[in-house]
Amino acid sequence: MAGYARAAGYEIVDWFYDAAVRGADPVTARPGFSAMLDRIASNGVRTIIVESPDRFARDLAVQLAGHDYLKRLGVMLVPASAPDFFVEDTPTAVLVRQVLGAIAQFDKATTVAKLRAARDRKRKEVGKVEGRKTYAEKEPKLVRCARELSELRPRLSLRQISTELASQGFTTPRGKAYSASAVASMLDRLANRATKGAEPKRGRRWKRVP
Numbered sequence: 001m002a003g004y005a006r007a008a009g010y011e012i013v014d015w016f017y018d019a020a021v022r023g024a025d026p027v028t029a030r031p032g033f034s035a036m037l038d039r040i041a042s043n044g045v046r047t048i049i050v051e052s053p054d055r056f057a058r059d060l061a062v063q064l065a066g067h068d069y070l071k072r073l074g075v076m077l078v079p080a081s082a083p084d085f086f087v088e089d090t091p092t093a094v095l096v097r098q099v100l101g102a103i104a105q106f107d108k109a110t111t112v113a114k115l116r117a118a119r120d121r122k123r124k125e126v127g128k129v130e131g132r133k134t135y136a137e138k139e140p141k142l143v144r145c146a147r148e149l150s151e152l153r154p155r156l157s158l159r160q161i162s163t164e165l166a167s168q169g170f171t172t173p174r175g176k177a178y179s180a181s182a183v184a185s186m187l188d189r190l191a192n193r194a195t196k197g198a199e200p201k202r203g204r205r206w207k208r209v210p
Contacts, residue, residue: 001049004080010047014039027057027066037073046074052081064096135186142170146186158183 005012016039018032027033036048048070050056056079057063067086070077079085136143145168149161156164158180166177178186 001051001080005049008083010049012049013043013045026062028069040075047076047078049078049080051079053079053085060092061096061099064093143186145170146183150187
């Protein structure tokens with residue numbers, strides 16, 4: 001490897017070796033490989049030279065998976081005995097890459113399905129489990145007070161309700177009165193809950209005046 005490095009114009013800054021590992025072991029599970037990545041992260045090296053592809057990993061799938069992992073890190077892997085090994089698109093290499101890609105996609109889809117099933121189970125147990133909480137969930141007293149104010153006669157405007165809420169100590173985390181749109185959101189959510197399962201009201205018809 002030293003001879004190849006000199007001929008190719010590389011300067012070797014450190015050596016790493018993994019003893020007593022199997023050829024089928026993932027490269028990320030090897031102590032020497034991990035130590036090498038830690039060293040690379042601190043010195044800016046972006047090229048790794050190995051004696052040969054089979055010394056990097058005896059299993060072809062492990063070879064290609066390890067190479068793809070390093071490639072994602074921006075690190076080039078060069079076997080001294082076959083410098084173009086990992087850049088050649090042989091039918092076998094293409095097939096293995098496709099299989100690895102299919103496995104990765106399947107694993108991701110399986111994980112997504114498991115997470116979705118877990119959320120669905122949790123939702124059946126406790127209700128809403130994701131997304132932003134409503135005012136009714138965060139501040140039930142605030143929403144109850146807003147509803148009571150909205151039922152007063154004569155009817156108060158949204159800004160008047162906001163002002164009255166502030167006078168009773170209901171303000172935003174910054175100590176300001178709630179906006180009219182925030183008050184509308186409180187009342188709309190309550191109305192939706194109150195009428196859940198009921199027949200929708202007929203819409204109001206407007207007559208255009210010429």
